[in-house]
Amino acid sequence: MKKCLFVMFLTVILGSLIGMSSLAAEQGPVKIGVLLPLTGTQAVMAEDLQEGFLIAQEQINAAGGVLGRRLELIIEDTETRPTAGMDAARKLVELDRVPVITGGFSSGVMLPIAVYCQERGILVVSQPPTSPLFRDVGDYIFLVNVLDxxxxxxxxxxxxxxxxxxxxxxxxxxxxxxxxxxxxxxxxxxxxxxxxxxxxxxxxxxxxxxxxxxxxxxxxxxxxxxxxxxxxxxxxxxxxxxxxxxxxxxxxxxxxxxxxxxxxxxxxxxxxxxxxxxxxPLAPESLFMKAFREKKGRDPITAYSAMNYDALIMIAMAINFANSADSTAIRDALPKISQWYRGQSTGGDKRFDEDGMQGFGQYSKVILINGEVVPYPE
Amino acid sequence: MDIAQILANALVRAAELGLLAVGLTMVFDILKFTNFAHADYAILGAFLVYTFNCGAGLNLFLSVFLAAVAAGLIAVAIDKAIFKGFRKKGTKSVTAMITSLGIAIALRNIVRMIWTSESRTYAIPIQRPLRILGARITPVQIGILITSLVAMIGFHLLLQRTKFGKALRAISDNRVLASACAIDSEKMIQWMWFLATAFGVVGGTMIAMEHLLYPRLGFDILIPIFCAAILGGIGNPYGAMLGALVLALAENVILALDFGHILSFGGLFELGSIQIKTGYKPAISFVILVIVLLLRPTGILGRK
Amino acid sequence: MTTINFLIYLLTMIGIYGFLSLSLNFQVGFTGLINFGQVAFFAIGAYTSSLLVCKAGAPVILGFLGGMLLSGLFGYLISIPTKSLKSDYWAIATLAGGEVIRLIALNEGWLTEGAFGVMRIPQPFRALFSMDTYPLFYLILVLVCLAIAYIILSLLSNSPFGRDLKAIRDEEELSLSLGKNTRKLKIEAMIVAGMVAGLGGALFAHYITYISPENFRPIETFLMWAMIIVGGRGNHLGAIVGAVTIQLFNVSTRFIGAYLPFTPGFMAALRMVIIGMLIVAFLVFRPDGLVKERKKIYRFKNDDGEVD
Incomplete structure (x- = not known):
């Protein structure tokens, strides 16, 4: 019984390892790694966070994909647990060989992943973790949310x-x-x-x-x-x-x-x-909001889904601009793209500063009236 | 410090936790193990209420009744499938406790599979609080207090005045002896699971109604429930009610206390304000729990 | 190459969890103490070592020792009340204790950096290796330490000390009546268990190089419990087998998921349902776990009180 179970586990894991690595063909889709807190303490927001990526993916693929190939998302659960998040990141980098990881939610989970990716030369375009500690991790780390x-x-x-x-x-x-x-x-x-x-x-x-x-x-x-x-x-x-x-x-x-x-x-x-x-941080009547409403029949719960949308669109644009799905090439293209791109979050200004942080984001002043978020007259 | 308001807040929280703590303590009283899945049974029930009430459009009270019955039956079924075998084999109570932990993890995630992680509210519009004796309290909260009170009185009558209650107490004292007296202890145990879970569902629904309903809620309220049950002396239903009140008061009062003011004899001499960091609020119930366990392991009221 | 890197990482994490399950198994399987706050040892070991190294500038080896010592001390502290508390109560108290440790790490920012966590924890002998060979070195370090811990615990449990411990677990009243100082034995067992888990915490911190209170939520304790129940309580090999099984299961769901028609959210919930059900199923159908405890003298009752 025990041997049987054991062999089963080993077969499953080794089989999938081999399967995964042989799939990394050149002409297949371009794979992007996505980390989401699907379980655990932040799971409540996960659906919306994921929708930001999915909407961006649909739009990118509808517009012809990247490098003439389809854009594929490999979504992994961080379980809102740093160790599980690290499992997920390692799997994305070492087995799926993604050049870019995006998403993430809490700093506690994303910081060690950022350090690891920096070491490996993998690009990280993360969203909500806005802890200033990210500034010092290195040149492969970009944030699409404005620092605290x-x-x-x-x-x-x-x-x-x-x-x-x-x-x-x-x-x-x-x-x-x-x-x-x-x-x-x-x-x-x-x-x-x-x-x-x-x-x-x-x-x-x-x-x-x-x-x-x-x-x-x-x-x-x-x-x-x-x-x-x-x-x-x-x-x-x-x-x-x-x-x-x-x-x-x-x-x-x-x-x-x-x-x-x-x-x-x-x-x-x-x-x-x-x-x-x-x-x-949301542009209230943005394209993204419209797409989200059409798909889900409601507004997104947080601004973070729009940031995820921005992150993926910018990554796709950078891949096309660099004409390569290589981490370093995308990294070099990303700051230029961010100069031109008009985003759906933080007032649309998505420019990265020299550390890859969002130094210029604009936050609109708003007030809640009649169940709506309306601009606040100054 | 607004004493009336703090008292009102504590009463409402005690009413919510109390019903859950009573159920927990009942299981312990009869089966001698701590059921880690208790809060998750309750939240499963609260989700059923949501489906009956907001999905199928049934009346709220009918929904609670149906959900309590359904969750109670599930608890009985789980008992039949798992704990009954343990009783037959005479398995140690700690094994049952760890098993209940496994059940808790499984149940919580089954709820997530069915209802997703999204948080929900019952369709109750926000209410303007009434002012009673200087405290603000909403009609829903008054409803919670009354429901809890009625349930507790009903529970008291059930335990003290009915044959069922006597049989239950007999089983709690000595299961073998009770069987010898022609009490069908297995049947009683099933009823006990049913009742404990049904009470829990009412408590869980009230918590979800006052706050928010999401699958993890069971785990978030677990420690306060344990704390209330142990404070009052686990196995003692009246203790559980008292424990819930003490805990609720402690949570609300300790954060409001200014130890600087107390230490300086009410501002008699100069001493800055010393207050407990609010970040430690979740630790209050833990620390009280540990202190009570160390000083008086049988709880405030003790066991019988 | 990268596939091998992933395997090395997987094995290293299995090794680190191996310390935690060995330690928990030693407590549960050998003394009958139900510790639901096992993650506290992990946290104390990790925080002590990283703070000693990062803030006090101590060499890594001192950090490891400090982590073990403080964790052992915590084991001593929480074992004191076992004298008067029933095991159910003690279990709940440890669950609370584990959360209090996390809350202290979260709220005492002057010491622990609070919610931000400790960054840039130095790795031992990092300069001697390249980026590609260092993980292999660390894996060997973890496995060597684990082997040492394994051997020490095995020796302990086969010594008169270990036999006395098992006697406590099986028949506390009886051992008391035989004049055994059960209290002292329990305390000693908790100190040893604390040190083993503390070393696991320290190894974890210096491997991942970043720790925060998020690492030490109660879910970790529950996973460790799943490990020892699946592996088999009461024997060290079982603890290791459990750590391997649960870690592999956790990771393998990431691969299987790609072939199933479920949303990732559903898969994630399904994974936890299976973990919960594994705990239940093993306790009901195979209480000895995958690796059964070998009992030489205890022929009459096993730990669930069934007649063999």
Whole structure:
């Protein structure tokens, strides 16, 4: 019994290893590796994240593919576990021999993968991980989302100038994304002469944020800066409303990532989040949004699916521009492509700076009115 | 610190956790093992409620009833397929506990296969909170409090006033002796699984209704439920209710406390504000759990 | 060449998980202690070693030793309450304990870099090898360490100490009545187990070169449990076989998936369903796991209390 099982496992794995490596023919489709958190703590967003890639893939292939070949995506699950993410990345690079890996979600999963890919000379065009640590990994690493330090500066200025208030309370999730954003926001508020009276770090994937919200308002802040993912944003907004804490006429709320924070809330309880102001990385009426709506019958939950779309389109354009599916050639073409490409996220400006980061992205100022994200008149 | 509001928040959370903790404690009381799959049975039920209510358009109460019955039957079926064999063989309780962990992982992911990972809400519009004694509380929350209270009273009557309850208690005390007294312990155990899971489904649905429904929810509420059950003394249903209340209060009060203020005798002398980092909130239930286990392993009320 | 690289990586990760399952198996199979916070040892070993090396500038070997020591100390600490706690309660307490360790790593940023994680953890003897040969060297390092741990644990479990431990697992009351100091034995077993898992954590950190609290969620503990249940509790070979089986299963689903008509999300869920069902099926149908424990003296009862 045990031998039988064992031999079975070995056959399966070795068989597939051999099968995979012989498939890497020159004239087949161009393969791109995609990492997605399909299981685990971030699985809630996975479907939307994946849709960004799929829509881009359909459009690219409909337009003739890359290098006259079909563009194929090999989608692997990171399970939101760094070790499983590494399994997936290694498989993509060493067995599927993809020249580019895109996608990824949390910095904890993507950082070690970025380090590994840099070492191997594999291009990484990743999206949401916006931890500043990515800047130093190397020249094969590109991000399509704006780094937290940039976002922190913008939201601090926006909240301070727009409200004219001095005492701020902050609420950010306790992961690399939230913490980097928090540090930058505090730094910029300090520089502007505002006072941060309370800082709340919250754990993701909890169902009860009442105690955190009580703490947020304990020292009578004049304004709140908070960011969430869709589920947490829904729960926090609902609970704050029910506790009488969400009243933007008395204490305005500002949010650095409007689209991802309140997507669920906008859908379910639009009247609650009415009047929250913030930044939005999405171009509200973009081609991507239209394609997404046609396909899914709803808006994307977060802006990240548009970023994934941008990432894949830019990769495809760079492959065609370089006339090669080689990592280094694509890497060299990518910055040029980003100068020309008009994106569907972060205001359309997708230019990479000298480190491959998004230094120039524009965030439009928006306000939530009648369940819609509308531009905020300055 | 708004004491009325904190109290109200704690009561609602206790009402939600309590029903789940009672079911957990019941299984332990009779079968002497900790069922790691309890919360996942409950969330499976909550998803069934979603399908009946939002998919098939049935009335919410009818949906909860149907889902509780369905999930209860599933729990009975799992017991027949797995735990019954363990009882016959006299397998150690830890083996049953680890098995329940496997069941939990499998169930949670079956839910994902059927309903995907997407988060859902029951179609209940947002409600304006009422002000009662200075605390804001929504009609849904009042409904949760009442449901929980009614369920607990019903549970109490069932245990104390019915033949079934007496038989159950007899089995809990000594299964062999109970069988000797012509109590069909296997049948009782099936009823117990059914009831514990049905209670869990009501609790799980209330949590999902107040917050959000997604497949991982079971795991996210597991430790608080354990904590409530153990705090009150596992195997003791009244303890479980009390444990849920203590835990809910602790979670809400500890974050609001300013230890600097307390240490300086209410601001008598200058001492900055010292508060627990909010990042440690999930640790509150763990730490209370560990402290209680160390100081009083039988829980606050003890076991019988 | 790259296929071989992948195999080397796979074997290295199997080796690292081998430490964790060996350690867990030693606790469960040899003392009957149900540890649901095994990932804490992994975290402590990984963090101690990387912080000693990255922040205090210690040589890697000191980092490894420090990781083992602190992890052993943690084993000592969590074994103290086994005196008064029933094993169910202790199991839940360890689950909580494991999460507390992760939360400390997450919230004490001054020490652990918090959510950002520890970057650029140096690799031992990295300069002596090229990019292509280093993974092979590390694999050998891991396997040699694993072999040493395996031999030490085997010697321990065949010694009078090991026999006493098994006696605790099977009949605690009886060993107590025979005058065995079961408490001391349990503590010693936990310290040893902690050190073995801590070494696994340190080897992991210096291999991947980046760790963050994300690495140490409870799911890791559950996977380790699947390993020892599938492999077979109570014997060291079983622990290794389990680590190999579960790791290979996890990776192989990535290949099989390409030939099945399911969405990746569905496949991912299916994989976890199978892991859960494997745990259940083995406990029900083959409680001894793939590799059965050889029992020389215990002819009357095995660990599930069935009559042999």
């Amino acid at each position: 330090n940039y976002k922190g500066k913008v939201i601090g200025e926006f909240a301070f100038k727009d409200s004219g208030l001095k005492r701020f309370a902050l609420m950010f999730m306790n992961n690399a994304f939230g913490q980097a954003l928090k540090q930058e926001t505090i730094k910029n508020l300090d520089a502007l002469g505002a006072e941060v009276v309370t800082v709340v770090d919250y754990e993701l994937n909890k169902v009860d944020y009442k105690a955190e919200l009580t703490r947020l308002f304990a020292k009578d802040p004049e304004a709140v800066i908070a960011t969430f993912y869709a589920n947490e944003g829904f729960i926090a907004a609902k609970q704050a409303y029910e506790m009488g804490l969400l009243n933007v006429d008395e204490v305005p709320w500002y949010c650095p990532e409007m689209a991802s924070s309140f997507a669920k809330a906008l859908e379910e309880i639009p009247e609650v989040v009415e009047g929250i102001k913030g930044l939005n």
